[in-house]
Every structure is written in structure tokens, then in C-alpha cells.
Amino acid sequence: MSQSDPIRDNYYSKLxxxxxxxxxxxxxxxxxxxxxxxxxQGSWPRAYTIVQVAFSLVAAGLFILGLFSRLYFFPRAENRRRQDFFSHAYKVPLSHEATDGYYNNRQVDPIRRLAAQTLENSLFTKRITLEMARRARCIAAAYLLIWLGCAISQRFDVGIIVAMAQVVLSEQIIARLIRLEWLRSQSEQVFEGLYSLFHTAPTDAAVFAATALHQLGIYEAAKVNAAMLLDSKVFERLNPTLSAEWSDIQITLKLASHP
Incomplete structure (x- = not known):
């Protein structure tokens, strides 16, 4: 089945x-x-000034770009993704930019389609974030070991140790890993919850709907809190395997046929 994702091309690519x-x-x-x-500063006053000015400009750039990403690029892309999600769940064209070939369960009831789509999303997210986390853990561990080694050896100036601490504890190393692990754990929780929901198949429609919406809320809140962009290269590499796994899950839970 061919797949197209104009939302990723038009919005997530900019992010x-x-x-x-x-x-x-x-x-x-x-x-x-x-x-x-x-x-x-005493020996190289001009070079010192250049370094300090450049560092200030980079710090300002990081601050501005970080805010712009968090408050514009990320919410904009996520809003488009949610539009597409609900368009598929309720079979209504909320936007002219629609994905094709991704939400392919055959559930008739909109709530059941919504639950199946969230199950599919959480499957992909938990596996992609796990792959990303493995690399992020190695990077964070390497930085931590170098920093601790410098601090323990007592051969390095305090300024160097402080500078390394700023790098290690920055948004790009430890905080990024924590946000990634948070998204991974929440996605796993949502996947297990929805898998159990379809497996037990409660006869009360209200119970099913409330549980499905609750799990969707957890998943969306996790994405917002983590503000983590999934690696497109990891997605492309894992997509065939995950698509096959999703097909097996649909057969197991009878999502590939009308309920």
C-alpha cells in the first residue's frame, strides 16, 4: 500500500x-x-571579545529558536496531525491535507476507529522512541563519564568542570533524554491500555468510549509535555517492520474486519 504524509512534508520538516x-x-x-x-583577556583581548560576543549571540539564538520551535513549529505541526487523526476517525474532511495509507483499520464505529488509531500511533511511538533512547542514553552516559572523570581527577580547572556541567545538564543532553524516556514510557502505557481494552472488549459502549478517550488524552498530553520530534530516519527504517507488526495486531484483535 502506498503511503503519503503531506503533514510531515509541510509541517514536521520545518520543525x-x-x-x-x-x-x-x-x-x-x-x-x-x-x-x-x-x-x-589580557593576552588576547580581541580574540576574547570575539569569543564572548559569539557565545552571547549563540545563546540568544538558542533561546529564540527554542521558543519559536516550542510555541510555533511544534504546536502547528501537532494541530495538523490531530486534524488528520480526527478526520480519519470520524470520516470528515477537517483539512485538505490528509495522510493516505496510515490509518487502515476497518472499524465502523468512530470511537473504535479512534481507539484503534491511537493504538497504532502508540505502537509506532513507543518503538521509535526506544530506538532513539538507546542512542541518547549512550551520548548522555559518555558526557556524564567524561564530566565525572574530570571532576574526580582534580587535574582540571574548576572553570572547565563548570563548563562541562553546563553542557551535560543542558536541554540537549540530560533533559532531552528525560523527555524522550517520558514519551516512551507513556506510549507503552497507552499501548498496553488500549490493547487490553480491545482484548477484553467491554460490552458497555460508554465504558469503552471513556477508556479510549482517556488513553488518547494520556497519549496527546505525553506528546505535548515531551515536545519531542520523532526521528524521521528511524521511522523510515522501522516502518516496514512496524507495519507488519501492526497488521498482526489487527488480526489478533480482529481490527482488520468489521466488528
């Missing part, structure tokens, strides 16, 4: 560019913070 720029600014800022420790 990806902003995220990449943020990573580059962070790396440049980290280098400048260390450079400032080795360029003495």
Missing part, C-alpha cells in the same frame, strides 16, 4: 530544520564556552 539548527547552535555554544576558558 526538523529548526531542531537541526538548534543542535548545531548547541554544539557551537559548547565549543565557545570552552574556548572562553583558554583565551585570556
Amino acid at each position: 526538523q530544520i529548526a531542531d537541526n539548527a538548534n543542535n548545531w547552535l548547541f554544539a557551537i555554544g559548547a565549543l565557545l564556552s570552552f574556548a572562553g576558558l583558554f583565551v585570556e
Whole structure:
């Protein structure tokens, strides 16, 4: 089945560019913070001024770009994604930009379609974030070990240790890992909850609807709180495997046929 995602192309791609720029600014800022420790103002006044001004500009750029991503690019992309989600769940065209080939369960009732779509989303999110977390854990562990090694050895200037602490405890290392792990754990919780819901199949429609909407709320809140952009390269690599797994889940839970 062919798949198209104009929302990713038109909205998440811009968020990806902003995220990449943020990573580059962070790396440049980290280098400048260390450079400032080795360029003495008395010996190299001009170089010292350049480093300090450049660091200030990078810090300002990180602040502005971070706010712009959190308050514009990310909410804008997520709003479009939710429009598409509910368009598929209720079979109404809330937007002319619609994905094709992603939400393919055959449930008739809108609430059951909504629950199945959330189950599908949580499956992909928990697996993609797990893959991303493995790399993020290695990076965070490496930075922590280097920082602790420098602090314990007592061979390095306090300024260097403080600069490394700023890097390790920054938004791009530890905080990013925590947000990623949070999204992964919440996605796993939602997946297990919805899988159990379809498996037990409560006869009371109100109970099913309330539980499905509750799980959807948990999933959406986790995405907003984490504000984490999923890696498109990881998605492309895992998509065939996850699509096959989703097909098996649909068969197991009888989602591929009309209820």
C-alpha cells in the first residue's frame, strides 16, 4: 500500500530544520564556552571579545529558536496531525491535507476507529522512541563519564568542570533524554491500555468510549509535555517492520474486519 504524509512534508520538516539548527547552535555554544576558558583577556583581548560576543549571540539564538520551535513549529505541526487523526476517525474532511495509507483499520464505529488509531500511533511511538533512547542514553552516559572523570581527577580547572556541567545538564543532553524516556514510557502505557481494552472488549459502549478517550488524552498530553520530534530516519527504517507488526495486531484483535 502506498503511503503519503503531506503533514510531515509541510509541517514536521520545518520543525526538523529548526531542531537541526538548534543542535548545531548547541554544539557551537559548547565549543565557545570552552574556548572562553583558554583565551585570556589580557593576552588576547580581541580574540576574547570575539569569543564572548559569539557565545552571547549563540545563546540568544538558542533561546529564540527554542521558543519559536516550542510555541510555533511544534504546536502547528501537532494541530495538523490531530486534524488528520480526527478526520480519519470520524470520516470528515477537517483539512485538505490528509495522510493516505496510515490509518487502515476497518472499524465502523468512530470511537473504535479512534481507539484503534491511537493504538497504532502508540505502537509506532513507543518503538521509535526506544530506538532513539538507546542512542541518547549512550551520548548522555559518555558526557556524564567524561564530566565525572574530570571532576574526580582534580587535574582540571574548576572553570572547565563548570563548563562541562553546563553542557551535560543542558536541554540537549540530560533533559532531552528525560523527555524522550517520558514519551516512551507513556506510549507503552497507552499501548498496553488500549490493547487490553480491545482484548477484553467491554460490552458497555460508554465504558469503552471513556477508556479510549482517556488513553488518547494520556497519549496527546505525553506528546505535548515531551515536545519531542520523532526521528524521521528511524521511522523510515522501522516502518516496514512496524507495519507488519501492526497488521498482526489487527488480526489478533480482529481490527482488520468489521466488528
